[in-house]
Amino acid sequence: MTTPHPALRLSDEVRGALASGRPVVALESTIISHGMPYPQNVEMALEVEGIIRDGGATPATIAVLDGVPRIGLDRDELETLASHPDVAKVSLRDLPHVIARKGHGATTVASTMRLAALAGIPVFVTGGLGGVHRGGETSFDISADVTELATSNVAVVSAGVKSILDIGLTLEALETAGVPVVAFGTDEYPSFYSRESGHRAPMRVDTVEGLAEMMRAKWDLGLAGGISVVNPVPAEDEIPADEIGGLIEQALAECDERGIHGKDITPFLLGRIVELSGGRSLETNIALVRNNARLGAALAVAYQRLT
Secondary structure (H helix, E strand, C coil): CCCCCCEEEEEEHHHHHHCCCCCCCECCCCCHHCCCCCCHHHHHHHHHHHHHHHHHEEEEEEEECCCEEEEEECHHHHHHHHHCCEEEEEEHHHHHHHHHCCCCCEEEEEEHHHHHHHCCEEEEEEECCCEEECCCCCCCCCCCHHHHHCCCCEEEECCCCCCCHHHHHHHHHHHHHCCCEEEECCECCCCCCCCCCCCCCEECCCCCCHHHHHHHHHCCCCCCCCCCCCCCCHHHHHCHHHHHHHHHHHHHHHHHHHCCCCCHHHHHHHHHHHHHCCCCHHHHHHHHHHHHHHHHHHHHHHHHHHH
């Protein structure tokens, strides 16, 4: 067992699970503070934690509160993240600043991965991954999620790269970084809202046990970094790629018109797509997070059996 870093504050539930060798699943908090409106965000967070527990694992929602990296949150702390007006979006580069000024921070995929690794949690569930933005070949706008996947030993379960990004360039960047990208039960790389993207998945595994064996094989070889496990949204909940594509293009055009850039792009685009889709994209987002939570819990249990 990895001893959690002393700068982290673990909830009693998470500390007890790690100490006794029970499976734990990390959860990010940006989706709570910046990805969904209140109160759907806190309702979703509580529901996903319940799904993790029902799957035999302990949920560990990760955030920074009052400058302290927290691994596992109670109901009041989730409410703070969901409704407090001053919760920063914290990627890896932002952690020292938010901690030093004793602020609140909702962790992105990259910072959640790093804090999960420091806590000794090898499985992390999120909605969608960041990656290379459209036009990234000239803007160099590339999410820290890509480099963190090459660094921290955490398997990340997602519904693929967010479809507002350049999926092809992101897959190339992940290949260059040596990150295994494996689709669960499909040959097609999913695109968040949709089960299809037009890109073939680099690898396919059809069982949870097979995914757990991949994790063990990678880290037993001393190959640092994570694994990107992509899990397509259920067919009944998806928005077909040709349908969502037009809404994404409209939201991207508005983003350019308003001069929005950097880490503000993704929250704006996701929120605008909710408006343009009449709320349908939010329903799909919640459905895919639920689906990922089920797979993440099963994977944490399967991996724990191997270790």
